[in-house]
Amino acid sequence: MKVKVYDLEGNVVEEIDTPLFEGEVREELIRRAVLSDESYEYQPKGAYKWAGMETSARYIGRKGAYATLKNQGQARLPREILGGGRHGRVRRIPQSVKGRRAHPPKPEKIIIERMNKKEYLLALRNALAASKPIVFVDDLENIAKTKKAYSLLSKLIGEELQEAKESRKRITGVRRRRKARAYKVKRVGAVIGSKVLKAFENIPGLFVVDVEGLKVKHLAPGGVAQRYVILTKSALKALEERVRA
DSSP states (O other): OEEEEEOTTSOEEEEEEOSTTOSOOOHHHHHHHHHHHHHTTOOOOOOOTTTTTOSSOBOOOSTTSTTOOTTTTSOOSOEEEOGGGOEEEEOSSTTSTTOOOSSOOOTTSOOOOOOOHHHHHHHHHHHHHTSEEEEEOGGGGGOOOHHHHHHHHHHHHHHHHHHHHHTOEEOOHHHHHHOSOSEEOOOOEEEEESSOOGGGTTSTTEEEEETTTOOHHHHSGGGOOOOEEEEEHHHHHHHHHHHHO
């Protein structure tokens, strides 16, 4: 596939041939890889092992045993042991007040959905094949100001960047308390360099990663591909080596 290479003025300087952005696109494989990426961010959760069990309540199973509640007019359930041989409230069992949970969440539960290495690389190739590439000269990595970076990208994908900027919406309610970020923004693409390009980090709608840190979720957020991939020539060669591995 022929890909145009742009300079820092937005002009085409050459065309290069790369197999990185061609091939079949399997949406179900891309979606599965994105779910696998997101599963690594889940936090294990579980209940205290002895929750609801730290009580004096005991259950006497045999009907005629000593201290049973036979002929007491009370349900024979585990009850607190009080002074003077008296029984208190029902405890321990799930249907009681302050009782244990029947099936609490287990911290040892496997919540990460792993993928085979070759299968994940295939998903990465599929996501790249569905992407819209924009290749720049290596001087792109020398840009230090976000204003200059935004001005350059606006010449090529100005409408998409403006749409992402206008989509900025505040996260409220329970979602806000559970998330570290306060706003959500529509994602339009990813910026890939041989190093993290900090000048692009504050541009709304863009992921900024290096070649080794690139994941399928950056190319297809939410499992939906066909986003812009902005990268340098050196990053393109490094990405070809990684995908070929």
